[in-house]
Amino acid sequence: MIADAKLNGSISTGIAVAKYMIDPNAKQTNEQTNKLKGSGTERILLIQTEASPAILMNTPPEIAAKKFMNTVVNWNNNHRPGRPKPKSHWEHRVISFHPDDKQKLNAQGAFTIARQALRMVASGNRPALYAVHGDTDHLHVHLLYSTVNETGKIHNPHADFRIWESAMETLEIEHNLHRVNKRLACSATDDSRRPDGTNPGTAEYRMTQRTGEKSCKEKLRNIINTAITECKSEPEDCRFFEFLNSLKKHRVSISANIQSTGRIAGIRLHYGIFSSSGIKASSLGRQFSWNQLSKAVGFDHNKTYNTGLLQLTDHRMSKWLHDEDNGMKWMRKTRRRFKSLTRTTTHNKPINSQGKRPLISASSSTSIFASPEFPVDYPEWLKQYIQALARAVNSEIAARKIADQKMHEFINNAINLFIEIQLLGIRNLTKRHFNKTHKIHKNINNTNTTPNFDR
Structure with a gap:
């Protein structure tokens, strides 16, 4: 045409x-x-x-x-x-x-x-x-x-x-x-045209011609196409799970734009030079837009379950999993009421090799909350997610325990202080009563004991 x-x-x-x-x-x-x-x-x-x-x-x-x-x-x-x-x-x-x-x-x-x-x-x-x-x-x-x-x-x-x-x-x-x-x-050469009819952008095309290697976008397209091919061999209700697993094998992460209604407005892919901020899937071509991709990988077959998978495998969640602060950095941002507790637990802690004070030691964490056991068929990313949750819970329990201990000491000190105040008051009252009684007896001894009725 x-x-x-x-x-x-x-x-x-x-x-x-x-x-x-x-x-x-x-x-x-x-x-x-x-x-x-x-x-x-x-x-x-x-x-x-x-x-x-x-x-x-x-x-x-x-x-x-x-x-x-x-x-x-x-x-x-x-x-x-x-x-x-x-x-x-x-x-x-x-x-x-x-x-x-x-x-x-x-x-x-x-x-x-x-x-x-x-x-x-x-x-x-x-x-x-x-x-x-x-x-x-x-x-x-x-x-x-x-x-x-x-x-x-x-x-x-x-x-x-x-x-x-x-x-x-x-x-x-x-x-x-x-x-x-x-x-x-x-573009100038036909071999650079993609199957969906779109063509690489000027910067991508020039970089490919200059380096002789595939661009990061082209590598992403190949990985996604491979993942789509692999997941299609699975039953429809398992395709999206297999698609995510295939991307994970090639170190490609996904972060989804999930609206409050549960609708997926689009996804970003994190890979290579796009690891940090990610790149919109639709930028790779029309066939990789969420509307087309969701149909190819069977996302609509079980929306509730698959949306949960997207939330669990979110790239931002993966960053939290590998946080050396055991998830407490994320907790401080989302739950402000633990801010004072985390400051208390980090006080006087030894500084590690990275120059940071750990919120809680590994030994205290495992002693408070046992490491969970997983079924054999659990994927690795799900195990990491649950283990990270356990570490975060351990940190919170330890913080609460220290806070409760300090509160207990404060209450004991307050009670002791109140008892001392009461004893001091009793002693002062007794002393005043003793002085008054002693004065009355002294006055009686200094006066005539026979009453004068003429007065």
Whole structure:
């Protein structure tokens, strides 16, 4: 498939092009339309319109062309009120099929593919005129469409032939049509083109040519394809598990964007130069996007179970598993209430060879919480995950134990202090009472014991 013969211009030129598209005789004197005419007698196989009144067979071509162009101009004016008009109200393209495809396609099929291509290149709804011609060896479709969609956006991308070439390549694969060997928008050599029709980016292609080695992206593609092939030999409910295991063997990690609703919005792959921040799977090609990948590896067969697998094998979880702080660094970030406890446990601890104080020693950890035992069929990553949880729990228990011990000492000190205060108060009260009693007895001894009733 080839998309060429781009035309645009004045309204009168647009009318001439539309008339040529729908006129069986097509005797035009317009310079641009003469370039479109085939060598044989023009024969119109099918005429279709979108967002525009249908063209009747008994309507003269010139009148029908003027009506369609008026529809395009009115559409553009109505959808861009108060804004500048487009430089050209219309645009024209021709999509040509290989002669071998003529046996696979009829006029209706060619029209369907042309409409699909237009929607891939120029998004949105817009008035469009399609005319399928069969006067040459290769079936071809003329497209005349408005440059303004229903939102008022003008279709005028830079170097849009690359967009058309990409759409042609995609549709060739989708409809099993003849593949064009070389395209202007593709890389220089055919061997660098991928099976899904996409091509390596400029930086990736240049690096491959310079070093003579496969890029990290290409290695990732090969690993993923191998993992897909291996998992397809398993039952459907085990494919995704086997897919993750295969990636793990090649040291490829996954981090998923799991929304609050449980929907997977996409995944990132961590491998090679992308180990730290990762790379979007869709950046490797359309076939590696999550929508395509999830179908290939049977993710949808058991969503709940497979989503749990994604959470357990998350790359960020793996980083936490191998944290020398036994998971407490992660705990400090997510559970602020343990901040003071972790500070208490790390105080006066010996510094290790890395210059860090361990939160809890291995001996104290194992004495508080025994190491778990696993069934034989447990995968290694799951064992590591449970062991890391055990280490984190050990650290928390030890911290709680130390905190409880300090709290117990504090309470004992407080009780002892309170007892001392009570004893001191009792002694002071007794002393005051003794002094008062002693004073009374002294006064009695110093006075006459015989009462004076005269007073």
